[in-house]
Amino acid sequence: MDISITREKERRSNLLSKFKLNKRTAPYYFIAPAVALFLLFTLYPFFRTILLSFYSYQRGSYVYSGISNYQRLFSDAIFFKALSNTFTYLLIQVPLMSTLSLILAVALNSKIIKWKSQFRIAFFLPSVTEMIAYSIIFSLFLSDKGLLNYLLSILGIESIPWLVHPFWAKVSIMAALTWRWTGYNMIIMLAGLQGISDTLYEAAEIDGASKFQQFLHITVPQMKPIILFSMLMSTIGTINLFSEPFILTKGGPSNSTISLGLYLYNQGFMNLNFGYASAISVVLLIITAVMSFIQMKAGGKDNGGL
Numbered sequence: 001m002d003i004s005i006t007r008e009k010e011r012r013s014n015l016l017s018k019f020k021l022n023k024r025t026a027p028y029y030f031i032a033p034a035v036a037l038f039l040l041f042t043l044y045p046f047f048r049t050i051l052l053s054f055y056s057y058q059r060g061s062y063v064y065s066g067i068s069n070y071q072r073l074f075s076d077a078i079f080f081k082a083l084s085n086t087f088t089y090l091l092i093q094v095p096l097m098s099t100l101s102l103i104l105a106v107a108l109n110s111k112i113i114k115w116k117s118q119f120r121i122a123f124f125l126p127s128v129t130e131m132i133a134y135s136i137i138f139s140l141f142l143s144d145k146g147l148l149n150y151l152l153s154i155l156g157i158e159s160i161p162w163l164v165h166p167f168w169a170k171v172s173i174m175a176a177l178t179w180r181w182t183g184y185n186m187i188i189m190l191a192g193l194q195g196i197s198d199t200l201y202e203a204a205e206i207d208g209a210s211k212f213q214q215f216l217h218i219t220v221p222q223m224k225p226i227i228l229f230s231m232l233m234s235t236i237g238t239i240n241l242f243s244e245p246f247i248l249t250k251g252g253p254s255n256s257t258i259s260l261g262l263y264l265y266n267q268g269f270m271n272l273n274f275g276y277a278s279a280i281s282v283v284l285l286i287i288t289a290v291m292s293f294i295q296m297k298a299g300g301k302d303n304g305g306l
Contacts, residue, residue, distance in 0.1 A: 192226030
């Protein structure tokens with residue numbers, strides 16, 4: 001009997017010794033809070049959202065409804081309008097912004113430009129601008145009697161309904177996105193440019209290559225992994241676009257500027273239909289994963305892709 005009690009105490013002592021703070025266990029204690037937060041605020045909501053997408057709110061409680069939310073989704077005209085708008089933003093704004101970012105980064109990496117630090121700060125500032133200030137500026141700038149229409153009137157051009165016309169409202173949102181995020185992507189590309197060896201450009205100059213040829217045959221190939229990363233992050237951000245359509249147009253007129261992110265918000269927090277909103281978020285996740293995979297695949301292994 002005494003032997004069994006002694007063995008039990010030794011077993012408990014050995015078990016406790018495994019959890020004592022020492023060089024071997026310290027890393028696990030340091031990462032434990034981050035892992036706990038990840039499980040609580042990322043992994044749990046992820047699986048909870050998937051589960052909720054199979055439920056519908058009926059008579060004050062959620063009841064299992066199978067795939068009815070997904071069936072409704074694929075016959076929902078507003079969902080397809082939001083999908084179309086999101087891909088319009090994606091196909092026009094992301095390449096435009098990435099090209100501008102690369103051109104600005106090359107310009108501000110050049111030795112002939114003065115006050116480069118001031119220019120870099122000026123272009124980067126919009127990305128850290130508070131959303132409320134950002135929305136007020138663009139609302140004042142693009143309203144019927146705003147600054148832009150005033151400048152057009154000086155040139156004898158009629159006022160443009162920037163925020164209330166289906167076409168011009170889309171243009172306004174893409175302009176706002178470009179203004180806000182070009183500087184952010186420029187800083188990423190600037191970091192990539194500073195990693196290219198000067199000897200490549202010196203060798204090209206000795207061979208008689210022009211600046212444009214150097215850009216085309218040295219800068220662009222060397223920057224492919226950075227461009228891929230920048231476009232990937234921009235693609236994910238655009239697919240989840242919410243703030244600009246919500247603040248500037250509320251998705252109007254007639255849902256002409258509504259995005260998938262805004263439609264998800266409307267269903268979840270305006271209509272309190274969280275089951276349907278969860279189904280939209282699952283589809284949004286799948287679209288984001290597919291688009292990211294395509295871009296990584298297109299980038300190739302040599303450029304940081306798959």
